[in-house]
């Protein structure tokens with residue numbers, strides 16, 4: 148006689164609160180495969196936890212951004228924001244699609260060069276460029292996005308001994324109605340700093356070649372209109388540059404900051420319902436630039452440094468339930484084999500998490516946490532899931548952005564990262580770390596040996 | 598380990614405690630256990646019958662049983 152399927156017995160107090168608009172079943176739908184590859188098979192082969200990236204989705208997201216902007220503005224160039232996910236395989240997918248590189252450190256600059264990006268297609272942002280970084284950027288002809296007056300001064304010294312003028316763009320921060328305003332990076336527009344810096348660049352045209360203006364408003368910006376404001380202000384600055392300083396500006400870089408479909412913590416609506424369409428951002432920017440007063444044939448190239456919007460959707464984190472228990476206040480708790488060490492974005496998002504196998508329709512709210520033995524290690528404070536038991540597998544969705552660069556080697560080692568190619572074949576693109584790898588740079592002084 | 602006498606249970610898993618006015622939703626298996634407890638069956642006998650019929654190990658069932666009883670106790674549904 149075959150036995151009945153088992154799920155642990157549960158009892159839940161019914162409370163007369165407001166009903167959840169999204170119902171208790173949200174999140175409970177199983178996800179058994181990714182790109183046609185069964186999740187249990189991936190975990191059996193590569194171990195748990197496991198990061199998985201879909202090459203198909205990477206390319207799809209890239210093409211969606213290009214389509215949204217390219218159908219509204221004649222010249223569009225994406226520059227892949229390295230910090231979002233600088234695994235070489237990921238970068239190379241985007242470079243194959245045609246992306247330039249946007250980097251913010253000497254390390255990222257070398258990574259981009261190593262990935263075959265010509266120096267001239269590398270945009271170098273960031274407040275922390277050292278003299279050596281500036282020299283290297285000038286040597287490979289990357290565009291240096293000037294952040295502050297000290298950096299400008301340093302670059303002039305670096306430029307003095309060089310055969311070619313380093314190419315520069317000015318990073319501008321401005322009031323586009325976004326709160327908080329990112330005013331730490333670049334030169335402020337409204338207080339006149341940006342114009343002053345442009346005058347200094349104009350006075351140094353023998354040493355520097357101004358090619359662009361840049362503005363990155365922030366990240367996960369939910370107001371397309373803010374981009375319209377930024378584009379209008381940047382375009383006006385470019386026109387003034389041309390008219391008053393005889394410095395034509397070849398590109399306007401509106402930065403990144405476009406949201407993914409993740410759900411921000413504290414958001415009432417889930418991400419897919421709260422996030423404006425990419426088309427709205429593209430329309431706001433294109434309208435502003437096309438109406439700014441550039442002469443026909445002198446429209447600047449529009450550069451975008453989208454990060455999150457290109458890569459978040461393509462990433463998954465697969466993991467396994469280690470235990471379930473009950474907390475002092477009666478809440479269910481579920482222990483997973485990954486925590487905020489791997490899923491850094493759990494601090495920002497209520498990540499969508501799916502079970503892998505099929506369950507009954509019984510569900511239970513649970514806190515999800517990881518193996519870190521620290522109170523901060525919470526993957527979800529409360530999520531309604533089927534009656535998971537030790538050994539059950541889960542899929543965390545939309546983890547492609549920032550996790551695989553901001554993850555921490557903390558308490559556990561980082562696992563394999565696998566790319567599913569267009570045929571669904573898995574390729575390890577970053578090996579799981581080992582104790583040996585971790586300890587390789589360590590040194591034990593002689594008196595502590597033996 | 599006995600359910601309080603005045604607790605009302607339904608086959609669909611609805612549980613009502615007239616003494617406190619609280620109501621509860623039990624999963625099908627929990628509802629089945631409650632019915633058997635209410636009928637006066639001994640825990641060991643109930644567990645044996647579940648083990649015979651369900652795809653579960655004795656140790657897993659014991660852990661889940663303990664958890665359920667702790668919940669029933671917390672909800673004041675058991676005779677003390």
Ligand SMILES: Cc1ncc(COP(=O)(O)O)c(C=O)c1O
Pocket residue numbers: 228230231249272273363365366367402403404405452453454455456548
């Ligand atoms: C200068 C610059 N450009 C682009 C990005 C990418 O941002 P996002 O991932 O929000 O698109 C960042 C991230 O902070 C950035 O600092």
